[in-house]
């Protein structure tokens with residue numbers, strides 16, 4: 001019986017280029033990292049805006065165990081039914097009551113029980129329910145499961161992400177930030193044993209402006225006009241993080257950033 005498990009989290013898959021990179025690179029990455037659980041954020045997979053049922057199915061066929069999301073999840077209405085019917089496709093838990101789907105899931109992999117929670121920040125974002133209280137409520141509810149708890153906190157603000165991580169330090173195994181699409185270099189183990197990184201970055205086209213075609217993003221900035229955004233088709237790199245977690249204590253013992261340049 002092994003003593004540790006490896007959890008691989010991969011940041012926002014952006015458009016066709018990101019999907020292609022995942023298709024080409026995930027299997028090998030999961031093998032090299034000896035990943036027991038693979039979580040990807042899929043909020044930008046459908047040409048930058050949302051997720052479709054077909055793309056979700058393709059992610060699962062590539063070896064993904066859980067798909068998390070964020071503010072863009074509502075942009076393809078056809079995913080609403082999947083959010084209701086497939087417990088492994090999550091939307092942030094702190095959207096108001098009545099929103100389709102669920103923000104957490106409990107599952108078993110490699111004989112180990114995991115819980116994945118998806119939350120969304122409120123600073124410089126939609127003012128949804130308090131992610132701190134929502135997180136504490138779900139963690140409390142999950143306590144009897146004795147699961148290894150992993151959180152994808154989809155948020156803009158570094159302050160909000162660090163505060164939530166330290167608020168839950170020792171209560172959950174690991175917390176990652178997503179949403180900014182730019183990976184931060186602050187991966188670490190917090191004082192009470194929770195693995196943390198402010199943002200794992202995107203799996204999307206490079207060069208681009210957070211996944212958007214460079215010329216469009218620059219023109220938007222120069223003119224301040226609402227020019228329609230289009231996802232770049234440049235080759236994508238894969239960005240994420242790998243946590244090694246002690247099964248008995250459910251604490252993180254190792255953190256490694258994943259940054260694989262231009263997979264295709």
Ligand SMILES: [Fe+2]
Nearest residue numbers: 012043044179
């Ligand atoms: Fe995103």
Ligand SMILES: [Fe+2]
Nearest residue numbers: 070071072179
């Ligand atoms: Fe987002």
